[in-house]
Amino acid sequence: MSSVAANSLDPASAAPAILLEVRGVAKRFGSRDVLRNISLNIAQGEFLTLLGESGSGKTTLLRLVAGFEEPTAGEIWMSGERLDTLPPYKRRVNTVFQHYALFPHLSVRENVAYGLRVKKTSAMEIGDRVDEALRMVKMQEFAASRPSKLSGGQQQRIALARALVNLPLLLLLDEPLSALDANLRKQMQSELKALQREIGITFLFVTHDQEEAMALSDRIALLRDGALEQVASPREIYAHPATAYTAQFIGQTNLLRGEILDGVARCGALEWPAGGPSGAAIFSLRPEAIRLAGDVVAPPGTARFRAALQQQFFSGANELLEVNCGLGQLVRVRISPHGPLSGEHDFVFSAADAIRVQE
Amino acid sequence: MYSRGYKTLVSLPPLLWVGLFLLLPYALMLAHSFWAVREGILVQQWNLDNYAGLFSKPVYLGVLLRTMRIAASVTLCSLLLGYPLAYYLSFHAGARKELLYQLVIVPLWVSYLVRGYAWKTILGSEGVLNGFLQYLHLTHEPVAFLLYSPFAVVLMLTHIYTPFVFLPIYAALEHIPRPLVEASQDLGAGSAQTFLRVILPLSIPGLLAGATFAFVLSLGDFLAPLLVGGASGTMIANIVESLFGAAYDWPLGAAISVCILIITISLLFLSERLEKRWSYK
Numbered sequence: 001m002s003s004v005a006a007n008s009l010d011p012a013s014a015a016p017a018i019l020l021e022v023r024g025v026a027k028r029f030g031s032r033d034v035l036r037n038i039s040l041n042i043a044q045g046e047f048l049t050l051l052g053e054s055g056s057g058k059t060t061l062l063r064l065v066a067g068f069e070e071p072t073a074g075e076i077w078m079s080g081e082r083l084d085t086l087p088p089y090k091r092r093v094n095t096v097f098q099h100y101a102l103f104p105h106l107s108v109r110e111n112v113a114y115g116l117r118v119k120k121t122s123a124m125e126i127g128d129r130v131d132e133a134l135r136m137v138k139m140q141e142f143a144a145s146r147p148s149k150l151s152g153g154q155q156q157r158i159a160l161a162r163a164l165v166n167l168p169l170l171l172l173l174d175e176p177l178s179a180l181d182a183n184l185r186k187q188m189q190s191e192l193k194a195l196q197r198e199i200g201i202t203f204l205f206v207t208h209d210q211e212e213a214m215a216l217s218d219r220i221a222l223l224r225d226g227a228l229e230q231v232a233s234p235r236e237i238y239a240h241p242a243t244a245y246t247a248q249f250i251g252q253t254n255l256l257r258g259e260i261l262d263g264v265a266r267c268g269a270l271e272w273p274a275g276g277p278s279g280a281a282i283f284s285l286r287p288e289a290i291r292l293a294g295d296v297v298a299p300p301g302t303a304r305f306r307a308a309l310q311q312q313f314f315s316g317a318n319e320l321l322e323v324n325c326g327l328g329q330l331v332r333v334r335i336s337p338h339g340p341l342s343g344e345h346d347f348v349f350s351a352a353d354a355i356r357v358q359e
Numbered sequence: 360m361y362s363r364g365y366k367t368l369v370s371l372p373p374l375l376w377v378g379l380f381l382l383l384p385y386a387l388m389l390a391h392s393f394w395a396v397r398e399g400i401l402v403q404q405w406n407l408d409n410y411a412g413l414f415s416k417p418v419y420l421g422v423l424l425r426t427m428r429i430a431a432s433v434t435l436c437s438l439l440l441g442y443p444l445a446y447y448l449s450f451h452a453g454a455r456k457e458l459l460y461q462l463v464i465v466p467l468w469v470s471y472l473v474r475g476y477a478w479k480t481i482l483g484s485e486g487v488l489n490g491f492l493q494y495l496h497l498t499h500e501p502v503a504f505l506l507y508s509p510f511a512v513v514l515m516l517t518h519i520y521t522p523f524v525f526l527p528i529y530a531a532l533e534h535i536p537r538p539l540v541e542a543s544q545d546l547g548a549g550s551a552q553t554f555l556r557v558i559l560p561l562s563i564p565g566l567l568a569g570a571t572f573a574f575v576l577s578l579g580d581f582l583a584p585l586l587v588g589g590a591s592g593t594m595i596a597n598i599v600e601s602l603f604g605a606a607y608d609w610p611l612g613a614a615i616s617v618c619i620l621i622i623t624i625s626l627l628f629l630s631e632r633l634e635k636r637w638s639y640k
Contacts, residue, residue: 066541066545067544067545068541068544087544087549088541088544088545089544089545089546089547089548089549090547093545094545094546095541095542095545097538097541097542098538099538101536101538101539101541101542102542103539103542103543103557104539104561104639105557105560105561105637105639114543114546114548114556115546115547118543118546118547118548118552118556119547146639148639162546163545163546166546166547
């Protein structure tokens with residue numbers, strides 16, 4: 001568990017101001033612990049993603065910040081003010097709901113104006129700000145339409161505009177892209193990221209899609225069964241997963257359960273130099289860290305093994321091989337496009353790429 | 360696909376039913392309203408005298424207006440009782456929702472007559488309410504207007520039709536997606552604003568349906584005025600009943616029925632138009 005270490009941001013840059021502090025928050029529904037002892041800071045202007053499987057508690061944590069649920073224990077603070085005791089309508093937080101939750105009886109313009117109307121903003125200011133928000137999401141021409149006349153992607157934009165027009169300190173997004181088809185999703189991801197850079201509002205984003213989390217986030221908070229598994233930047237969490245769960249959840253990996261004996265790690269047919277005390281150990285070895293060896297003799301610090309090709313999946317930019325190192329031990333290898341392979345081959349990987357992880 | 364023969368076979372019973380028990384009686388009623396009674400005998404002599412009489416004799420018009428006033432009062436009272444009840448059950452009752460729902464429905468299983476007689480027992484001069492008022496020394500003699508008055512009719516009809524108003528409103532409220540309520544709060548609206556800006560507008564179709572039920576059913580009611588209405592609480596259906604019975608003037612009774620039917624159909628038509636205008640599917 002490296003959540004504490006990962007919470008402190010890169011020491012090289014000046015530490016940005018902390019916007020949201022989640023302090024030891026727990027949530028229990030009946031006899032079920034949905035969240036356990038969550039502590040998490042979000043920096044001003046950060047794009048932080050709560051990533052996890054369904055039932056991991058990520059949406060509950062978002063709802064606690066929005067105010068739709070009360071924590072069973074712990075506190076939430078925003079900009080030096082206690083947040084968890086305020087009703088949702090008094091928090092400077094706005095939400096983009098999973099299925100948008102646009103008001104069906106109001107036009108697009110009235111939907112976007114809703115928050116400003118409720119706060120008794122002057123009609124002129126409402127007009128200007130709604131126009132600006134609609135321009136930002138490129139939906140001016142639909143101002144008079146009813147939400148039911150819009151496509152999923154368009155409703156998504158209106159939901160964004162409706163939240164952002166209130167200038168929240170923190171924008172919460174609950175799986176906002178999950179209802180869109182793959183192409184539209186990629187496009188919305190890119191627009192969302194650009195929008196966040198442009199307006200500089202802090203985003204707390206919930207998703208179960210690790211690729212989406214990697215592509216969008218400044219930092220990822222990975223939740224597992226209601227507890228934080230790891231909090232780190234996408235690059236950090238990919239390169240140095242703290243646990244076997246993280247290594248498997250974020251990207252693909254080979255989990256090697258073996259042992260270290262006198263500076264050598266062994267797992268089935270694989271052997272490579274490894275530091276650390278002797279004993280059982282788990283390593284994560286990414287498929288792309290393994291290469292076809294060719295005839296070159298392996299330099300020091302690398303490991304070489306021979307394995308028979310079992311499956312080959314071509315995906316355009318690269319291909320994934322499943323190879324059998326003997327005794328049924330399967331290892332996945334990702335190489336650049338190579339052409340059809342068969343039979344036995346030599347593979348190499350650098351010992352430094354076998355990352356030791358906790359259970 | 361179903362064969363032609365099968366389709367004919369299954370559509371015959373409902374067509375017969377509608378034809379025999381709905382269209383034919385209505386046609387007969389319409390025909391009667393243009394006939395006349397001469398020297399105590401019904402004659403098929405086409406004329407408009409029944410309609411002319413209806414609008415020239417103030418007694419019928421007066422009762423018709425009173426009936427509409429009573430129906431409007433019942434509608435208003437049922438809405439004032441039914442809407443808050445439906446709102447509470449749908450949004451705030453939590454685990455007690457099912458039980459409370461059953462409690463609202465249960466009175467519908469009790470005979471209309473039994474409930475009518477219950478009100479007689481409560482409101483009468485020797486009744487429970489008068490007894491209680493005198494026990495508290497708030498009054499020294501029975502309060503007369505409690506029973507045999509338009510007030511009693513409105514009270515009894517409200518009691519009977521509130522569940523009919525409650526049900527469509529409750530259904531409409533249950534169909535409001537809860538994320539809409541959360542979205543409203545999220546955008547800064549408290550409970551009152553959320554109710555006025557989101558919940559109420561989205562429940563209007565149910566409200567209209569409930570109001571239509573209460574009004575139309577009250578308009579045609581004749582048991583409540585018979586049981587608790589007295590002379591001052593007579594309604595138009597009682598007039599029709601007596602015209603078809605003791606007074607033996609079927610043509611005039613039919614003419615009044617046609618008028619009530621036209622009012623009812625116009626109301627149903629109007630409320631359906633309004634419900635469409637307020638639904639967003």
